[in-house]
Structures are given as C-alpha cells and as structure tokens.
C-alpha cells in the first residue's frame with residue numbers, strides 16, 4: 226500500500242476565505258488539533274501577508290513538534306526570506322513557494338513569458354533550497370496549463386531542489402478523469418518525479434475537490450492538500466475528513482493509507498466550526514449530524530439485523546460517540562473526568578477544577594449534561610483564559626418588548642472596581658453592547674458576526690454565541706456560553722472587546 230501524506234492548509238487557504246478568519250489563539254488551537262490528527266504537514270499561513278500572519282506562522286512553528294510546518298511564499302526573494310524567518314524554528318520547517326503556469330495567469334497576472342516563468346521557477350526554488358532541504362513548489366493553475374510546459378516546470382523545480390511538487394486545480398475546473406491523467410502524464414514525462422512527493426491541491430467550485438484529489442491518488446499523487454471541513458476560497462478546498470475516510474473505507478480501490486488518527490476527526494471538525502461560528506450542514510459527509518442516522522424503517526430494520534447493511538463506516542471510527550452516559554447533578558468530578566477522557570480530552574488538574582465548577586453551575590439549569598455540553602464547556606474554558614485580566618461581567622438586566630425600546634443595564638468589574646451603565650438600543654443585544662462600550666470604551670471597530678447556536682437538544686439547551694469584531698485589519702472573537710441567550714451574547718461581546726482592548730494596549734506599548 227502506498228502512503229498518502231496529508232498536507233493541511235486550514236490555517237492558510239482555509240483561513241484566508243471570508244468568514245473564516247481566526248486570531249492567534251484560535252490558530253494555535255487548530256494547529257494542536259491537526260497535530261493530534263497526525264497530519265504530515267501544517268501550512269500555518271502566508272508569512273509575508275501581514276505582521277499578524279507572520280506572528281501566527283512563527284507561533285505555530287514554535288509550538289508544533291510532530292508535523293512539518295510550512296509557510297507559503299510567492300516566487301520572490303523577499304517572500305521566501307520572510308517565509309523562512311517565520312518557520313525556521315519549527316522541528317521540521319518547509320518553504321512552500323508558488324508561481325502560476327497557465328497561459329491566462331502568465332499573460333494577464335504575471336505579465337511574464339513561459340520562458341521567464343520557467344527560469345524563475347528554477348531560480349527561486351534554488352534560492353529557497355539555500356535555507357532548507359524541505360522545499361515545495363506549486364504550479365498555480367496547473368490544471369489549466371499546457372501539460373508539456375507543466376512537465377518542463379516540474380522537471381526544473383525538481384532539478385533546482387524541490388522535494389515536493391504540487392499541481393493545484395486553483396479554480397476548481399478539472400474533472401477526476403483529467404486529474405488522474407495529468408498526474409500520470411507528469412510521472413511518465415518526468416523521471417525525477419518518481420523520487421519526490423507529487424501533490425494535488427483541489428478547489429471545490431464544481432463540487433469535485435474530493436473526487437479530483439482521490440483521482441490524483443489513482444494517477445500516482447502521494448500528497449493531498451486539504452482543509453478541515455473543506456473550508457477555503459470560494460466553494461472551499463478538498464475536505465480532509467472526506468478524503469481521508471474515502472481512502473480508508475475504499476483501501477481496495479486506492480491501495481493507499483494515510484497516517485491520520487481518524488478518531489480525532491469529529492473533534493477537529495467541531496473545533497474549526499466553533500471557531501468560525503458555523504455548524505456542519507446536517508447532511509455533511511462524515512461530520513454532519515445526520516451522517517450516521519438511519520431514519521427510514523427499511524434502513525433501521527437492516528441496521529438492526531446487521532450494521533453493515535447500511536453503514537459503510539462507523540461513528541466511532543471518526544470519534545463520534547454513540548450511547549454515551551449522560552451526566553447530571555449527582556455526577557462527581559471523577560465521572561466528569563472519566564467522560565472527558567473517553568471523549569479524548571486530557572485536562573490539567575486546574576482545567577478540570579474549572580470545568581467541574583462550570584459543570585455544577587450548568588446542572589442547576591439543565592437536567593442532563595450531554596457530551597456536546599461538556600465539549601462546549603471545555604472548549605469555552607480553553608479559549609477564555611486570554612482575557613482573564615480584562616473586564617468581567619458582574620450582573621446585567623435587560624428589558625425588551627415589541628412596543629418599547631430595548632434597555633440594558635450592565636455592571637462590569639475589573640479587580641476591585643465596579644462600573645455600571647445603562648443604554649437604549651435597537652434590540653437588547655445592541656443595548657447591552659452599547660452599555661459595555663460606554664464602560665470600557667474600546668477602539669472604533671465594526672461588528673462582523675453574531676452567531677447563535679444551540680449546543681444540544683431541548684428548550685433548556687446551552688446557547689453558544691460567537692461574536693467577531695474587526696479593527697486594525699484584524700478580527701477579535703468572543704464566545705459566550707449560557708442557557709440564557711442574553712447572558713451568552715453579553716459574555717461573547719465582552720470577551721471580543723477585551724481582546725481588542727488588550728491588542729490596542731500591547732500595540733501602544735510596542736510603539
């Protein structure tokens with residue numbers, strides 16, 4: 226069986242798409258999920274894009290020990306220098322440079338002739354190679370390039386030192402048969418291509434990213450570039466969970482295996498959805514809520530007789546727990562700890578104490594605590610630590626009706642001080658945010674996202690609110706968790722505003 230490397234670009238191609246931006250702490254959380262999944266490569270960002278991107282690539286490079294960490298770079302010396310500066314402290318750093326090779330991109334975007342592109346490919350790959358032996362070259366828009374020219378590019382990149390050559394379907398245009406043929410053609414034309422990793426990177430504009438990536442594997446590709454939940458530019462990238470589970474479930478067809486710990490898939494998917502404030506569509510393969518449900522009588526009958534009648538992969542294989550014990554107010558710390566362990570969470574004693582305290586508070590509001598509730602408490606706790614010395618909610622009161630203007634009174638505390646303000650607003654959330662702004666006076670910002678979702682079922686469900694503010698060209702997010710949706714919204718806004726304040730303060734000190 227051949228081994229397919231998984232190159233994850235959630236933090237670069239995924240994160241750069243609208244609505245998917247993440248702050249530093251969130252990127253590190255995703256990187257840790259990827260390490261637990263055992264992906265081969267984490268593309269941590271595009272270091273030259275902004276100082277914030279540089280900082281996050283560098284932080285991921287310093288934190289991750291068990292995966293290669295890559296930064297993207299255009300084929301210029303400055304980009305490559307910056308990419309190297311950002312990844313050089315990684316346990317296994319990679320520079321990933323790219324240059325477009327299709328007639329359209331060369332003429333209109335690069336304004337370069339094919340000969341110049343060929344020369345730049347060799348020159349810049351060799352330049353990156355001076356820094357590290359681990360260099361990847363991507364021929365952007367490869368699937369709309371002239372195959373003969375593409376073969377020349379691949380040869381030039383390998384001769385200049387590339388150890389991975391990637392052939393992206395940048396605009397999601399190709400078909401499975403074409404992708405398989407293209408990879409096979411390159412392997413046939415370029416002898417050296419057998420000695421390196423040949424990679425595919427597909428976009429989902431026509432809904433074929435996963436199929437095209439898998440076809441690439443059939444053609445001889447040994448690396449798939451993908452993202453968690455398929456997030457990415459426009460219609461997204463190849464979804465890692467779908468590609469990995471297809472290879473595993475149909476090993477007979479692909480004659481291949483990945484190194485992914487598939488039991489970590491559900492957790493990673495949920496973390497990414499929570500961070501970007503979205504949920505999996507119900508029918509999303511592998512991670513959607515309905516992916517393992519059998520509603521029709523005929524299917525239920527079959528599954529009861531033998532699971533394999535309608536089930537080609539098990540929920541357990543992707544980390545979805547079925548028939549788990551529900552906890553309640555009589556459950557002790559050990560029961561909570563053991564449940565968390567089975568869910569794959571290994572908390573420090575301090576984290577466990579904090580989580581158990583919140584668990585007890587929740588038990589007073591909700592009869593049964595499900596895995597989803599526990600998961601929400603844990604991830605909320607992990608993310609909340611950053612704003613510990615900011616303002617905290619003391620109490621709030623809101624009044625709203627369909628015939629008066631909403632009013633919110635907010636009391637915040639910081640250390641021993643207490644602050645109180647009242648505001649009218651266009652609805653209770655607006656009134657509460659205005660009252661908070663009056664107290665803490667954050668920098669001018671725009672309100673990007675307000676997402677409210679229920680964690681489990683029932684009217685007493687926990688509500689998870691995600692608010693994202695934008696200022697200084699960055700986004701600052703906050704999560705709030707409560708059975709009271711107003712309280713969750715206030716907590717989320719406060720966390721985002723605290724983060725914005727902390728950033729502004731740090732920035733002023735640096736100046």
Ligand code: KIV
Nearest residue numbers: 323363365366393395
């Ligand atoms: O889609 C694409 O072509 C890319 C490259 C930069 C690898 O993301």
Ligand code: ZN
Nearest residue numbers: 238393395426
């Ligand atoms: Zn891409």
